[in-house]
Amino acid sequence: MKQKIYSGYNSYKKIYYILKGLSPKKIFLVTGKKSYFLSGAKNLLSKFINKYNYFRFYDFETNPKLEYLMNGINIFNREKCDIIIGVGGGSVMDIAKSISILATQQGGLEEFIKGKISLKKRQIPSIMIPTTAGTGSESTHFSVIYINKIKYSLAHYSLLPDFAILDPFFTENLPPHITASTSMDALCQGIESFWSTNSTEESRIYSKQAMKLIISNIIKNVNNPDTISREKMLLASNLAGKAINIAKTTAPHAVSYPITSYFNIPHGHAVALTLPCFIEFNNDVSLENLQDNRGIKFVKNRMSELFTILKVKTANKAKDKIINIMKKINLETRLSKLGINRNNIDVIIENGFNPQRMKSNPKLVSEKDLRVLIDKII
Numbered sequence: 001m002k003q004k005i006y007s008g009y010n011s012y013k014k015i016y017y018i019l020k021g022l023s024p025k026k027i028f029l030v031t032g033k034k035s036y037f038l039s040g041a042k043n044l045l046s047k048f049i050n051k052y053n054y055f056r057f058y059d060f061e062t063n064p065k066l067e068y069l070m071n072g073i074n075i076f077n078r079e080k081c082d083i084i085i086g087v088g089g090g091s092v093m094d095i096a097k098s099i100s101i102l103a104t105q106q107g108g109l110e111e112f113i114k115g116k117i118s119l120k121k122r123q124i125p126s127i128m129i130p131t132t133a134g135t136g137s138e139s140t141h142f143s144v145i146y147i148n149k150i151k152y153s154l155a156h157y158s159l160l161p162d163f164a165i166l167d168p169f170f171t172e173n174l175p176p177h178i179t180a181s182t183s184m185d186a187l188c189q190g191i192e193s194f195w196s197t198n199s200t201e202e203s204r205i206y207s208k209q210a211m212k213l214i215i216s217n218i219i220k221n222v223n224n225p226d227t228i229s230r231e232k233m234l235l236a237s238n239l240a241g242k243a244i245n246i247a248k249t250t251a252p253h254a255v256s257y258p259i260t261s262y263f264n265i266p267h268g269h270a271v272a273l274t275l276p277c278f279i280e281f282n283n284d285v286s287l288e289n290l291q292d293n294r295g296i297k298f299v300k301n302r303m304s305e306l307f308t309i310l311k312v313k314t315a316n317k318a319k320d321k322i323i324n325i326m327k328k329i330n331l332e333t334r335l336s337k338l339g340i341n342r343n344n345i346d347v348i349i350e351n352g353f354n355p356q357r358m359k360s361n362p363k364l365v366s367e368k369d370l371r372v373l374i375d376k377i378i
Contacts, residue, residue, distance in 0.1 A: 007166035015048045027054035028081035030096035032088040039131040039170045041087050055079045064095040066147045072099045085127045090135030093128050097143040100126040113152045122158035131170040133233040134182025136241015138164035151257040168230040180222045180329040185268030186237040187214045192250040193243035196360045197292045203246035210239035211309050222329040251361040252278050258351035276319040277373045282363045283315035289364040299362045335378050345374050
């Protein structure tokens with residue numbers, strides 16, 4: 001089934017027709033503890049969801065862990081639910097998507113998550129309704145789960161939700177610092193998917209559209225938002241999600257996970273911290289460290305095109321542009337200001353240097369390279 005996306009203000013009302021068509025016996029509603037209320041989602045969605053039996057699951061934290069997932073699956077099966085609706089940010093959608101595919105699998109959860117057992121096609125209909133503009137998880141076939149502070153990705157074509165509803169109203173009550181972090185996540189996804197070794201012509205179209213929308217709207221949407229900026233940022237987030245769904249993310253995302261799990265830096269902020277340095281790093285690619293089999297000229301052209309999108313002429317100016325955006329939306333750009341010092345570099349490298357994840361980066365990244373890059377932003 002091809003994903004159906006409804007977008008724009010009042011698109012939340014489409015849930016009525018979706019549920020009518022699916023005729024669920026019992027809905028498994030996955031939400032944040034507070035965001036479901038603060039976003040206004042409960043007020044607007046209840047009149048449709050209350051027509052059906054449902055169980056609301058919110059007993060988990062940001063960056064969902066295996067134990068939360070196990071609990072969710074047990075409750076889903078105990079309650080005999082037959083459809084999943086995820087209403088929230090990236091973590092809510094990650095756990096909702098994970099339950100949607102794992103609840104009907106036969107085998108140990110950890111083995112599926114670590115890729116030791118192949119997943120079978122998802123059997124449970126899923127609907128995702130983001131309340132942040134950033135992760136784009138509503139349009140990817142991935143979901144993230146942490147085991148002992150290590151990030152794992154479930155990946156299966158059927159993890160792509162059946163329906164996504166992008167109603168900007170649900171992002172209107174987001175605090176500025178969350179809007180800033182999730183917005184940078186979307187920008188990083190747009191840039192990383194653009195230079196990824198897995199990029200395609202289709203993914204780069206999504207990447208470019210996302211980046212252009214974000215560059216034009218991110219500062220306003222954090223500091224002085226209106227209905228137009230919110231709508232454009234939610235669309236940009238979705239486009240960036242579609243881009244990484246094809247191209248995947250690269251080095252900045254790989255390095256971000258231990259920064260989040262060990263030092264509690266929000267995901268989007270954690271990714272953005274290393275992005276400026278990686279722009280310069282990747283632009284300095286040579287035949288000796290090239291990882292993209294389409295050749296050095298291809299990578300150089302993509303970097304040049306990226307600079308044009310960012311409205312700059314050089315890698316150094318592109319780096320400065322990202323740093324200036326972060327400063328204007330009140331995101332710290334130095335690790336030391338976030339409580340991370342040189343004594344912590346080993347922890348980041350040990351848990352953030354994953355050769356498999358680094359393969360999508362256009363330039364080969366060594367542990368030594370990574371140490372130098374992290375040291376630059378201390």
